[in-house]
Amino acid sequence: MSIRTRVVAVGAATAAALALTAAPALAQKATTITVTTPKSSPFALKGMPKTLKAGTYTFKYVNKSGIGHNLKVGSAATPVFSTGSKTIKVKLKKGATVAYECTPHKTVMKGTIKVT
Numbered sequence: 254m255s256i257r258t259r260v261v262a263v264g265a266a267t268a269a270a271l272a273l274t275a276a277p278a279l280a281q282k283a284t285t286i287t288v289t290t291p292k293s294s295p296f297a298l299k300g301m302p303k304t305l306k307a308g309t310y311t312f313k314y315v316n317k318s319g320i321g322h323n324l325k326v327g328s329a330a331t332p333v334f335s336t337g338s339k340t341i342k343v344k345l346k347k348g349a350t351v352a353y354e355c356t357p358h359k360t361v362m363k364g365t366i367k368v369t
């Protein structure tokens with residue numbers, strides 16, 4: 254009984270130590286990417302990085318333009334909307350070059366992300 258209690262206590266202490274060491278690493282890794290189309294530049298996708306490390310990201314698309322846009326990254330896409338924000342979750346694989354676009358305006362609102 255006393256041995257079992259001690260094992261549980263050590264386990265809890267280890268879990269607490271892991272949580273303490275993991276927290277700063279998570280804070281440094283940006284998992285949400287905010288991409289904005291401002292009113293002043295209504296066909297821009299500002300904030301989209303040119304490179305990202307492999308991993309799963311939430312892309313938050315903020316459309317302030319009043320024009321119907323969407324954000325498609327790889328095969329994931331938000332619906333078209335003209336004001337507000339929507340998110341998509343995308344898994345980026347190491348070595349990939351991932352295309353993004355606004356589908357209605359893909360001739361001008363587009364680019365690629367290199368995944369390292």
Ligand SMILES: [Cu+2]
Nearest residue numbers: 321322355358
């Ligand atoms: Cu658009």
